[in-house]
Amino acid sequence: xxxxISLKQLWKVFGDQSEQALSxxxxxxxxxxxxxxxxxxxxxxxxxxxxxAGEIFVVMGLSGSGKSTLLRMINGLISPSAGEVVIEGKPxxxxxxxxxxxxxxxxxxxxxxxxxxxxxxxxxxxxxxxLEVAGxxxxxxxxxxxxALERVGLGLExxxxxxxxxxxxQQRVGLARALALDPPILLMDEAFSALDPLIRREMQEQLLxxxxxxxxxxxxxxxxxxxxxxxGDRIALMKSGKVLQxxxxxxxxxxxxxxxxxxxxxxxxxxxxxxxxxxxETPDCVLRNSDGRxxxxxxxxxxxxxxxxxxxxxxxxxxxxxxxxxxxxxPVLTPETTIREAINSVVSAPYPVPIVGADQRLIGVISPRxxxxxxxxx
Amino acid sequence: xxxxxxxxxxxxxxxxxxGAMATTVEWLLNHGQPVFLLIESLVNGLTGAAEFxxxxxxxxxxxxxxxxxxxxxxxxxxxxxxxxxxxxxxFMGLWQPMISTxxxxxxxxxxxxxxxxxxxxxxxxxxxxxxxxxxxLDLMQTMPxxxxxxxxxxxxxxxxxxxxxxTLIFSMPPVVRLTHLGIRQVPKDLIEAGRAFxxxxxxxxxxxxxxxxxxxxxxxxxxxxMLALSMVVIASMIGGGGLGDVVLRGIQQLDVGLGFEGxxxxxILAVILDRLTQSLTSNELTRKSMPQRIRxxxxxxxxx
Numbered sequence: 001x002x003x004x005i006s007l008k009q010l011w012k013v014f015g016d017q018s019e020q021a022l023s024x025x026x027x028x029x030x031x032x033x034x035x036x037x038x039x040x041x042x043x044x045x046x047x048x049x050x051x052x053a054g055e056i057f058v059v060m061g062l063s064g065s066g067k068s069t070l071l072r073m074i075n076g077l078i079s080p081s082a083g084e085v086v087i088e089g090k091p092x093x094x095x096x097x098x099x100x101x102x103x104x105x106x107x108x109x110x111x112x113x114x115x116x117x118x119x120x121x122x123x124x125x126x127x128x129x130x131l132e133v134a135g136x137x138x139x140x141x142x143x144x145x146x147x148a149l150e151r152v153g154l155g156l157e158x159x160x161x162x163x164x165x166x167x168x169x170q171q172r173v174g175l176a177r178a179l180a181l182d183p184p185i186l187l188m189d190e191a192f193s194a195l196d197p198l199i200r201r202e203m204q205e206q207l208l209x210x211x212x213x214x215x216x217x218x219x220x221x222x223x224x225x226x227x228x229x230x231x232g233d234r235i236a237l238m239k240s241g242k243v244l245q246x247x248x249x250x251x252x253x254x255x256x257x258x259x260x261x262x263x264x265x266x267x268x269x270x271x272x273x274x275x276x277x278x279x280x281e282t283p284d285c286v287l288r289n290s291d292g293r294x295x296x297x298x299x300x301x302x303x304x305x306x307x308x309x310x311x312x313x314x315x316x317x318x319x320x321x322x323x324x325x326x327x328x329x330x331p332v333l334t335p336e337t338t339i340r341e342a343i344n345s346v347v348s349a350p351y352p353v354p355i356v357g358a359d360q361r362l363i364g365v366i367s368p369r370x371x372x373x374x375x376x377x378x
Numbered sequence: 379x380x381x382x383x384x385x386x387x388x389x390x391x392x393x394x395x396x397g398a399m400a401t402t403v404e405w406l407l408n409h410g411q412p413v414f415l416l417i418e419s420l421v422n423g424l425t426g427a428a429e430f431x432x433x434x435x436x437x438x439x440x441x442x443x444x445x446x447x448x449x450x451x452x453x454x455x456x457x458x459x460x461x462x463x464x465x466x467x468x469f470m471g472l473w474q475p476m477i478s479t480x481x482x483x484x485x486x487x488x489x490x491x492x493x494x495x496x497x498x499x500x501x502x503x504x505x506x507x508x509x510x511x512x513x514x515l516d517l518m519q520t521m522p523x524x525x526x527x528x529x530x531x532x533x534x535x536x537x538x539x540x541x542x543x544x545t546l547i548f549s550m551p552p553v554v555r556l557t558h559l560g561i562r563q564v565p566k567d568l569i570e571a572g573r574a575f576x577x578x579x580x581x582x583x584x585x586x587x588x589x590x591x592x593x594x595x596x597x598x599x600x601x602x603x604m605l606a607l608s609m610v611v612i613a614s615m616i617g618g619g620g621l622g623d624v625v626l627r628g629i630q631q632l633d634v635g636l637g638f639e640g641x642x643x644x645x646i647l648a649v650i651l652d653r654l655t656q657s658l659t660s661n662e663l664t665r666k667s668m669p670q671r672i673r674x675x676x677x678x679x680x681x682x
Contacts, residue, residue: 077574114567132585181575
């Protein structure tokens with residue numbers, strides 16, 4: 001299956017002499033030299049990305065890195081200087097304006113940093129806006145808008161105007177306006193950046209809940225690394241219009257492509273990004289449960305032993321005193337647990353805690369010493 | 379209409395610029411007669427209808443109605459004030475002239491809005507069109523009001539029609555300007571939001587731009603109506619009738635009392651019109667729903 005959204009060698013250069021500048025840049029001219037000569041800067045230069053259905057894809061970068069321009073090229077608000085945007089296998093470049101408008105109504109909705117609510121419309125009318133534009137009959141669209149507002153927890157504020165709502169509530173209306181359309185793609189342009197940290201956290205959790213309910217493809221623009229790490233299944237790191245690296249948060253952290261990426265992640269709390277599977281160690285002693293109990297105990301010889309069956313499925317831990325702690329009784333970690341989440345069980349367990357995959361297979365163990373060591377990771 | 383001969387007199391005292399203008403006017407007169415006749419009958423019909431409708435309710439019905447409107451839109455105090463004012467007009471025997479002035483104002487500003495608002499909207503999205511419109515508007519506003527009377531008389535003789543047309547030209551610039559401004563001032567992010575949700579250009583205009591520009595457009599409507607009122611008084615010189623006529627008679631006969639009475643009636647009408655139309659510009663209108671407004675109106679009576 002092709003990716004839902006794919007961006008192919010996308011360029012955007014603003015300004016009068018953009019065509020000349022573009023061809024210079026494409027033929028390999030240094031961007032800084034061009035900027036010094038002509039004052040022209042490429043907002044987006046040579047970006048190729050593919051975004052899969054159902055993932056939260058975060059485009060992360062400082063202001064001026066071209067991430068908002070990139071987002072606007074996905075729904076055609078800005079047309080690329082060169083390259084192609086392909087949505088569900090159809091290139092946006094060849095579409096007429098009417099086709100693009102139809103696509104925006106049916107496929108993608110946008111949430112804005114500034115909320116961009118219509119001040120003369122109530123929360124309900126704002127939420128119904130997209131459906132109104134699409135020509136859905138009034139009763140139906142108000143029903144859907146009400147449902148969307150209830151989903152974001154604004155069921156009691158239907159008839160209030162934006163200026164009567166707090167910032168967080170306004171952005172919930174903005175989110176409901178997008179959700180009412182039930183679009184497969186959600187474009188979020190620094191949607192939570194204008195909110196207080198506490199509200200921002202709440203909204204992020206709400207977004208993750210919504211995503212768990214019905215999975216959409218979310219392209220999320222952010223300049224906040226913590227936000228990117230918390231939300232993103234994958235993160236594309238942008239700087240001066242270029243994508244530095246595009247990978248999952250823990251990959252970005254553990255295997256940065258270059259110094260700039262490492263620099264970005266300097267202040268990130270690695271323990272809350274890295275998962276236990278990245279630091280799992282092989283246990284000292286693994287025993288197969290094909291023999292009898294007696295032989296197990298003798299084989300363990302006074303050490304902790306991790307017992308698996310013939311298919312390598314985890315059964316339990318055999319303590320030196322002969323006590324058997326099964327997977328149901330003792331602490332067990334899933335591979336996706338972050339190191340921070342694992343601290344509690346690893347520290348309180350008297351033996352290295354086993355990491356067991358969704359298929360019940362033993363992946364490895366993690367000891368307190370290993371855990372502490374991982375936190376020193378640079 | 380026997381006016382074709384008229385322009386020949388005027389060329390005599392004008393320089394080359396005025397002469398060119400006069401020639402143009404003359405050419406129009408000779409070749410555009412059917413158009414002028416059509417305009418004349420349209421405008422005549424409109425002003426006639428406005429005056430007829432406004433004359434139907436007797437003063438004792440009209441005055442309380444205006445007061446009620448004032449109480450709803452402005453305040454209770456202003457309702458009392460307008461009731462007193464209208465009674466004063468009635469007492470001075472100037473009710474009928476006031477009604478015909480009002481009819482002329484309404485007809486002229488209605489036409490000005492019908493023409494002006496679309497021009498304002500159109501120019502907001504077209505730089506080149508605005509580059510032409512803007513100096514024309516400047517010209518229309520700075521040209522002394524009396525100057526409009528001359529071609530108006532030439533094309534349409536004297537009476538209500540040239541008065542309305544001179545008034546319409548004089549009063550149109552503010553609504554064009556403020557409509558233009560209102561639409562240009564709609565925040566960029568709202569426009570972007572409209573586009574992002576798949577608005578066509580006309581949906582963008584009707585659902586995003588106009589509702590947001592409405593308070594500013596309404597300020598333009600207010601200005602246009604006020605300018606129309608001031609011009610209607612001047613237009614009495616070409617037979618516009620109404621209160622302007624009373625003032626004009628006061629001037630001609632050096633009758634200070636008559637002039638004052640006519641002037642006072644104009645002021646009363648102006649204040650009422652101004653406050654009522656100004657109430658349209660407030661955000662209250664756009665933000666209060668109908669039930670909220672009815673409740674506010676009910677509170678007015680129960681509270682006081």
